[in-house]
Amino acid sequence: MSTDQNGYSYTLTRTLDAPASRVWQAWTTPDQYAQWAYAVPGSVEMDVRPGGIWKATVRTPEGAEFPLTGSYIEVAEPHRLTLGMDVPGRPDPATMTLELTEQGPRNTVITLRQTCDTAEERDGAEQGSGMLLDGLTGFLADEAKA
Template structure:
């Protein structure tokens, strides 16, 4: 895991890497199937909709640890099955979406290295996004372990 300031964009970026005990196909399905995604991504039941293709929309309502609900929306900028997913996340008051890149690197039929990258406008935004993404990876890893 690493966080760094990105000079070229003037923003702040983080990158998280983890090796999961699951095939790239299983990881891809977890990220792109509403029923699976809602089970590991802290989403309210029935709130996830996904049109996984470039230009396709997604939405989900995240349930916070205190029981609050946060509606999220966005679009898919890239979708290369079992390899790369680039997700645009709508941010209120910002004209451009925040962008997260998910890259999958199969190590063999049972293990996949996943890399998440995101560039943010401020160090605080980066820190919050990195913390949230770390929690997502923890939950994804537990979910895939149950599914395996």
């Protein structure tokens, strides 16, 4: 956990058993994203270009649903994606950057970074991002076995 002058930030890193182009596709294709990101089927919309919007309704393991919205800030396929996430009560969107680094034909390191305004916001965002990475890892592993 680190704090800088901009607030509270976190970085999560995982190694995935898939090429960067496949990881990118899983993250930016609505029907694939819905399969691993705890999204309600049919709720995911993605216009993957700078300024394009995204929407998804996420369902927690307890069954609560949370609508999420935002926009794409930076799109550099298949290596870097920066998302703006709308946060109720916050004037500016929260930003999350996803970086994909290939370390072999089927070995991609994914790094998620986000800076938040409070420790509580950071802890919640970091937990949510960890769940996303768990879901993505499982989705790609199941696909590799098929």
